[in-house]
Amino acid sequence: MAARDGEETKRRILSAAEELFAEKGFDGTTIREVAERSGLSGPLILFHFQSKEGLCEAVKDAIVRRWQADLGGTFVPKGAAGAFVETMIEAAFAFYHDNPTMVRIANWGRLAGDDAPWGGEEEIHRWYRASLVEAQRRQEIRDDISPLAITALISGAVHVWWEFRGHMEEHVRQGSYDPISDDAYLDQITSVIRRGLAPREGSEEKEA
Amino acid sequence: MAARDGEETKRRILSAAEELFAEKGFDGTTIREVAERSGLSGPLILFHFQSKEGLCEAVKDAIVRRWQADLGGTFVPKGAAGAFVETMIEAAFAFYHDNPTMVRIANWGRLAGDDAPWGGEEEIHRWYRASLVEAQRRQEIRDDISPLAITALISGAVHVWWEFRGHMEEHVRQGSYDPISDDAYLDQITSVIRRGLAPREGSEEKEA
DNA sequence: GTCTATACTTAGATAGAC
DNA sequence: GTCTATCTAAGTATAGAC
Secondary structure, three states, X not given: OOOOOHHHHHHHHXXXXXXHHHHXXXXXXXXXXXXXXXXXXXXXXXXXXXXXXXXXXXXXXXXXXXXXXXXXXXXOOOOOOOOHHHHHHHHHXXXXXXXXXXXXXXXXXXXXXXXXXXXXXXXXXXXXXXXHHHHHHOOOOOOOOOHHHHXXXXXXXXXXXXXXXXXXXXXXXXXXXXXXXXXXXXXHHHHHHHHHHOOOOOOOOOOO | OOOOOHHHHHHHXXXXXXXXXXXXXXXXXXXXXXXXXXXXXXXHHHHHHOOHHHHHHHHHHHHHXXXXXXXXXXXXXXXXXXXXXXXXXXXXXXXXXXXXXXXXXXXXXXXXXXXXXXXXXXXXXXXXXXXXHHHHHOOOOOOOOOHHHHHHHHHHHHHHHHHOHHHHHHHHHOOOOOOOOHHHHHHHHHHHHHHHHOOOOOOOOOOO
16 A cells, blocks of 8 residues: 555554554554554564564654754743743643643653653753752742752643643533633643742732 | 452452552553462452453442542541641642552543543532632632632642652652652642732731 | 363464565 | 465453362
8 A cells, every 4th residue: 555665654654653652552552553544554564663662662762853853942942031930831831732642652651660751851851950940049939949849840730731631621511610721721820830939028020 | 269258359359450450550451460469360350350341440449439438537627728728738649648559540541531530539629619719709819810720730739749750750860850858849839839829918928 | 259271352473475 | 565364472251160
């Protein structure tokens, strides 16, 4: 069926596999399913990627590569001085929005015990820490909260919003909560976190 | 091997299965593994629970039942008026600490697309919402943040701390962050969230 | 209630023709 | 490079003795 073009074939396989791995996890996906979705045969997949394991690694590699090519765009605002916390929340929020399959594949992996950082992740966290420490030095945010706690608080607020989405929608449907939009949520947590991190005296910051 | 006591046998099976489901997920666990860990035979497991599916449902049921029996203890502080947000953070934090297998099994399920609320979860969320709305009415916390956003912010901060633990430890190990203790994290996020939710004027609350 | 033996199904992977 | 046919291993589940 395919154009007898190795590179194109590999791309097709990777694309189908990434979708399926995101949906059902690595263990929950069979080579046959990847074959079906890509319109190719199982043995051809193994021909190009040696084993299922190899296919998984290739998918992760492809995601990381794509992500790194994109990093300049998403994370570059290193200059943004005063509003670093807002920038960080926004970037995390946008990241989850823009990379759903990567997030889901990472989630499957983490549950399965894979705690190793992905691709350029370390670099980003070092940048987070450095920027937060710098903001603390400049008294732009409180210095009695550790950078790790700030990062976790922000990551958590964003993670839950996107990853518990269906679950929270159930609660909304049952009348436990009133729904709010993505933008409203982003604004509201930004406001809470920003005010919660504002230094004690004087520095009342203007509200958005 | 077992004492030919059906109830005791079921308990053993459920216990082994719960551990394994938490570790590896439902799909990632085989009946043979449950048999091995419980010291019983595969067919005996199927005799008592009909199918693997039946075993999974039974494990979930057992967890929910245990949880509900415990709810009075963990979540009862309905009286705690002023400090509701603190109470809520503490309860969530303690819950993750005390119920690791339940949390992991719920995580596997959610990733696999099971968004239905568990057991008495709805009740708890209705209580959250009601308590938050009441606190807003009393002007104890800001009323421009939706209860859903507050719940998500708190759940997220707690979720990430326990569920990204190994992952964050990797970042600490690589020098991206300085480590902090569970208690320090709990104190710090409580402080940030509490201050972030404090009403605008006058009501400067005393710090812990 | 519990086990051993085994049937049936599906997964990953290989052989070999084209 | 790609497919069909097939092997082998592993999973769920059943049969039937004890």
